[in-house]
Amino acid sequence: MALARAFCVLAPWLAVLPLHGALAVLAQAALFVAAAHGAGQVTAALAGRERPHPLLAFQLGLATLIAVAGVAIALGIATVAMQLSIACSFAGVHSAILVARWHEVPAERSRAWLAPAVLLGALAIVHVLGAAGDVGARPFDDDGHVLGQLQRLRDTGGLGDGTGYARASQLGGQLALTALATVPGDVHLARVLEALAFTGAIGLAIARIRPRDAASALWAVMVVVGASALAFAPLDLAACWTIVGLVLTLHALLDDAQPHPGLVALVAGALMTLRIELAPLALAAIARTWWPLRREPRAAWAIVLGVLVAAVPLMLARHGAAPSDEIRRLIGTAGGRSLGRIAVFAALAVPAGAFVAFAFRRSAQRWLAIGAALTLLAITTGALGERAYAMRLLWPLGIAAGLALAIQLSRAVTLTVAAMLASVVLLVLVYEGREATGRTRWTRRSLELAQSIEYVRHTGTATPVAGGYAVLLAKVPRGATVAIWVARPERLDYRAHRFVDLRTPRAARLRIHRFDAHTSRMAALVAATGAQYLLLEEDLRGALRIRESWHQRFVCSAWSPACADDLETLVLDHRVVATDRGVRLVELRR
Numbered sequence: 001m002a003l004a005r006a007f008c009v010l011a012p013w014l015a016v017l018p019l020h021g022a023l024a025v026l027a028q029a030a031l032f033v034a035a036a037h038g039a040g041q042v043t044a045a046l047a048g049r050e051r052p053h054p055l056l057a058f059q060l061g062l063a064t065l066i067a068v069a070g071v072a073i074a075l076g077i078a079t080v081a082m083q084l085s086i087a088c089s090f091a092g093v094h095s096a097i098l099v100a101r102w103h104e105v106p107a108e109r110s111r112a113w114l115a116p117a118v119l120l121g122a123l124a125i126v127h128v129l130g131a132a133g134d135v136g137a138r139p140f141d142d143d144g145h146v147l148g149q150l151q152r153l154r155d156t157g158g159l160g161d162g163t164g165y166a167r168a169s170q171l172g173g174q175l176a177l178t179a180l181a182t183v184p185g186d187v188h189l190a191r192v193l194e195a196l197a198f199t200g201a202i203g204l205a206i207a208r209i210r211p212r213d214a215a216s217a218l219w220a221v222m223v224v225v226g227a228s229a230l231a232f233a234p235l236d237l238a239a240c241w242t243i244v245g246l247v248l249t250l251h252a253l254l255d256d257a258q259p260h261p262g263l264v265a266l267v268a269g270a271l272m273t274l275r276i277e278l279a280p281l282a283l284a285a286i287a288r289t290w291w292p293l294r295r296e297p298r299a300a301w302a303i304v305l306g307v308l309v310a311a312v313p314l315m316l317a318r319h320g321a322a323p324s325d326e327i328r329r330l331i332g333t334a335g336g337r338s339l340g341r342i343a344v345f346a347a348l349a350v351p352a353g354a355f356v357a358f359a360f361r362r363s364a365q366r367w368l369a370i371g372a373a374l375t376l377l378a379i380t381t382g383a384l385g386e387r388a389y390a391m392r393l394l395w396p397l398g399i400a401a402g403l404a405l406a407i408q409l410s411r412a413v414t415l416t417v418a419a420m421l422a423s424v425v426l427l428v429l430v431y432e433g434r435e436a437t438g439r440t441r442w443t444r445r446s447l448e449l450a451q452s453i454e455y456v457r458h459t460g461t462a463t464p465v466a467g468g469y470a471v472l473l474a475k476v477p478r479g480a481t482v483a484i485w486v487a488r489p490e491r492l493d494y495r496a497h498r499f500v501d502l503r504t505p506r507a508a509r510l511r512i513h514r515f516d517a518h519t520s521r522m523a524a525l526v527a528a529t530g531a532q533y534l535l536l537e538e539d540l541r542g543a544l545r546i547r548e549s550w551h552q553r554f555v556c557s558a559w560s561p562a563c564a565d566d567l568e569t570l571v572l573d574h575r576v577v578a579t580d581r582g583v584r585l586v587e588l589r590r
Contacts, residue, residue, distance in 0.1 A: 002102075008034075009098045012091045015184060022456050024185065025132040026125070029192055031091055032181045036061030036200075038093030039068070047260050055204045059249040060263065061090070062177060062200075062242065063270035063310060069176035070273070070313035074320075076158040078176075083154070083183040113211040116220035120206065123228055124199040126449055131191035133452030139190075139490075141238040142169055142389040144504040146178065148489030150187040153179050155494035162323030163529055164489075164501025166331065169385045171314040173273030174239040187490050190237055197241035202227050204248050205403040209410045219410035223403060226426045239274045240396045246271045247400035250285045251407075254368055261299045264289040265306025273314050277385040277393055280378055284371025326528040330521055331506040332386075345383035352377055365404070372397060469535060472578050472585040473497065476533050483531035485511075485567060486583065500529040502567070511567050522566035532589055534570055538582035 012034035014027035040057030043064045044050070052060065068086055072078035139147045144165040152159065159165055159172060174193075181193040202224055211217040249267050253259050268282035286303055293299035323331075356373040360366040378384040379393055402425075409422055468491040476482060481498045489501055502511075502525070510522040526534065570586060577585045 005098055005102060009095045012094065022129055022453070025129055025189065025192070025456060028182075028185045028189065029128050029196060031087055031184075032192075033058065033196060034091040034094040035087040035180065036065060036090070038090035038095075038097070039064035041097055042090070042093055043263070043266065047263050049260065049263070053204075053207050055200060055207045056249065056252055058200050059204060059245050060267070062197075063246065063249075063267045065090070065180055066173045066176050066270045066273055067266065067309045067313070069180060070171075070173070070310070070317065073153070073158055073172065073176060074313040074317040076156070078153055078179070079157040080154040080183060082157065083179050087180050087183055110212045112213055112217035113206075113220070115217055116206050116211055116224055119221060119224050120199065120202055123224065124195070126453070127195035127198060128192055129456055130449030130452040131195040132189050133455040134191055134448070135188045135455070137191065139237065140505055141174070142386075142505060143167055144501055145489050146175065146190055146237040147187045148492070148501060149175060150179055150182060150190060151490040151492065152494045152499070154187070158321070159317060160321050161499065161501055162321045163327055163331065163507065163525070164499075164504055165321075166323055166328075166504075166506070167318045167321075168506070169277065169389055170239075170275055171273040171311065171318055173270060173314060174237075174242060176273075176314070177242065178237070194237075194239075194241050197245050198227070201241050201245035201248055201400075201403070204245060204252065205407060208248075208252060208407045216410055219406060222423070222426050223406050226402070226406075227399070238392065243271065243274055243278065243393070243396040244400045244403070246274070247281070247397070248403060250281075251365060251368060251400075251404050254285060254288055254365060259289045260302070261286075261289045261293060262302035262306045265303040266310050269307040269310025272311050275385070275390075275393060277379055277390045278375055279384065280374035281368070281371035281397075284367045284374065288367030324528060327525065330510065330525045330528065331504075341382040345378055345381045348377055348381070349374055372401065469580075469583060472535065472580050472583060475577055475585060480533060481529065481531045482533045482535055483526050483529055483588075484535045486535055486537040500531055502526070511565055520566040520569065523570060526567075526570065526588070532587070533577070534567075534574075534584075534586040534588055536567060536571060536584050536586065538584075 011027070011030040013031075014023075015031040017027070019027055036058045037054060038061065040052065040059065040061030043060050044052040044057060065086070069078060069083070072082050072086070139145055144161075149159060149161070149165050152161065153175070159167075159175070165172075165175075178190050178193045181196065182189045205223050206220045209216055209220045209223065211220045246267055250264065250271070253264050253267065264285055268285050271278050271282045286307070290299060290303055352373050353370050356370050357366055360369045375384075375397065376394070379387070379390045382390075384390070385393075406422065468488075469486065470493065473482070473493070473496065476497060478496055479498065481500060483500045483502055484492070485501075485503045486492075489499070489503070492499055502508075502522075507522075507525060510525060512522075570588065571584055575587045577587050579585075
């Protein structure tokens with residue numbers, strides 16, 4: 001036991017050593033886990049909860065790290081030095097707590113917890129190393145290029161690109177956590193956050209099941225196997241398991257006889273920074289905490305303080321980088337919620353909430369169930385968020401609901417019909433994960449993880465180091481505004497120029513090929529950003545591209561006036577300053 005404690009104390013600090021490959025990745029992951037645990041312990045102590053479970057403290061720490069990083073982002077000081085300071089400070093708290101409790105004798109526990117713990121630990125190592133080596137996966141979330149924004153945050157301390165990262169459906173909480181999870185490594189380690197969040201969420205579910213005999217241990221193993229067998233492989237860096245973990249944290253906090261209003265508000269506010277569509281669920285959890293204490297001013301102040309600390313800094317940072325009305329109109333971040341959709345949601349909210357309240361009338365989690373139902377209703381009706389991006393939130397909400405149901409069923413004294421149904425659902429998940437096609441297949445995802453681990457092992461480093469646009473940008477005056485459409489925006493020096501990223505999911509649909517005289521919306525977007533230069537990388541498909549339309553079908557060379565798209569037309573109409581390896585620097589001033 002003493003050896004295990006010494007390892008937990010020292011492991012996070014291995015990240016400051018010049019390690020390479022898998023050891024470096026695991027050390028950096030240990031630093032982030034220690035920072036989250038230390039931050040959770042500090043928050044729990046401030047709330048008067050002295051000894052939270054380590055896995056619950058980890059989730060509370062995620063909410064705390066979002067709040068602290070949000071303040072730094074709002075002040076524009078969240079550079080790599082500040083990120084490292086935040087991580088090391090809370091990791092120091094983690095180590096100090098373990099040292100202070102060195103001579104404490106741990107409580108006697110059943111050996112039943114060993115099986116699910118060992119299985120989850122092995123999966124955690126595989127997922128973390130596989131995520132670190134998956135450097136070729138899609139680097140976008142719903143708003144923009146995450147790796148580029150992480151590098152922007154490291155260089156400038158803020159997120160000042162309202163076009164490239166408009167944060168239309170979020171406040172940036174996931175990006176703040178990802179920044180801390182990748183320090184002091186490379187930004188290409190961004191997927192490690194979701195791997196650690198997966199481990200933390202499943203671990204919290206197991207801890208709440210409390211394996212104490214063969215039956216409860218079997219439930220815990222079923223949870224681990226079922227979560228790993230889900231036919232779900234995120235194709236981008238959008239939040240998933242971080243949402244699951246915070247929802248399970250609300251489930252755990254509300255399960256207490258007297259939930260602490262400040263802790264609930266902090267976690268609820270952090271949940272809203274991940275996705276704005278989750279606001280009904282977060283507000284329902286806050287209402288559940290406030291209602292029994294509505295006559296106590298201290299409870300109201302604790303709730304207000306928790307929400308302010310978690311959400312307001314990132315909200316202010318988002319407002320400070322808000323795009324102009326013209327840019328909002330062009331990229332579609334305004335007017336997404338029509339009065340008709342809101343009216344449909346309002347008409348269905350009351351009966352849906354009443355039905356869920358009746359169905360969960362004997363459950364302590366009734367308010368949380370009502371909030372989840374309203375969240376699903378808001379997503380499906382389009383009252384909150386954009387349906388094309390928000391529908392993926394059904395997955396993390398469904399996973400959290402399944403884990404909460406498993407926790408409740410595991411506490412039954414005798415097996416019931418519900419337990420047998422849960423077993424059938426598990427078999428369906430495992431079968432579906434095995435028979436699914438494409439990347440969602442369980443075996444294919446496992447092979448991809450193994451190949452990514454091999455990449456880390458053979459290269460000796462988790463990320464590539466090639467790339468960069470310094471040669472071309474040396475010809476641009478310092479401080480000038482440059483619109484970019486490049487494959488590797490994380491290789492830019494954001495301290496030298498003001499970059500506006502056009503290669504985002506919302507703006508990309510404006511880059512189309514026209515064969516008429518219609519006005520180019522992409523050109524209007526570039527003009528609205530005030531860009532003085534354009535850095536355009538040639539299409540990765542090669543020099544020859546096939547253009548098809550209803551009235552002509554032919555093959556033409558790149559940069560030909562006959563088949564140039566809206567962005568390439570700007571190159572043809574303006575002076576090309578320099579060219580380097582398929583990348584063109586264009587001066588937009590006439």
